[in-house]
């Protein structure tokens with residue numbers, strides 16, 4: 191079987207912005223060399239402990255849906271996602287998102303999620319799901335800003351006993367996108383994901 195990481199590495203996405211004197215870059219996950227970087231960032235920030243098998247589950251199958259933000263050579267943020275069929279529709283899922291405390295409030299978290307969603311759109315996803323703690327106002331605000339809406343409340347979803355909101359973002363159907371190139375192009379001006387808030391349920 192072909193190595194699923196090989197293609198991703200050759201088509202690796204990189205983008206950069208200059209912000210307040212520092213150079214912030216966004217780099218797509220490449221291979222196992224990036225795994226400790228992602229694990230360190232996530233383990234430091236999330237309440238939920240993940241095993242290396244969980245990380246490998248996501249990163250081996252969907253390396254193109256993981257991005258790492260760097261300040262120079264220093265990694266400081268990451269997003270880990272997946273996408274698969276759900277009731278005959280492609281569905282994206284944001285599994286992990288963290289930004290180091292020193293870099294928060296600069297829209298890096300939003301940018302990481304937008305880059306992952308952009309890849310999901312390319313892969314034909316029609317919706318994106320995720321869960322966030324009901325007390326995590328920062329994450330809820332970030333996702334609300336990207337057009338996510340609350341789908342349901344999950345009682346004691348996390349190991350720490352906290353409830354979660356399941357959040358959902360509906361994306362334009364890929365077929366509609368192909369049929370209406372002008373409409374699809376109108377949201378793609380900033381290089382980020384084409385997030386269609388007009389399709390939210």
Ligand SMILES: CC(C)(COP(=O)(O)OP(=O)(O)OC[C@H]1O[C@@H](n2cnc3c(N)ncnc32)[C@H](O)[C@@H]1OP(=O)(O)O)[C@@H](O)C(=O)NCCC(=O)NCCS
Nearest residue numbers: 287288289294295296297298299300322328329331332335
């Ligand atoms: C949640 C997290 C990723 C946000 O990263 P970030 O880079 O600071 O987020 P952004 O700068 O893109 O913020 C996007 C929006 O959310 C708001 N926001 C972010 N953190 C906030 C906070 N703690 N309180 C209130 N609003 C917050 C921003 O003000 C911004 O709102 P605006 O669009 O109205 O201006 C970061 O705080 C983090 O890593 N937290 C710990 C891990 C975590 O909770 N991950 C999410 C799991 S679901």
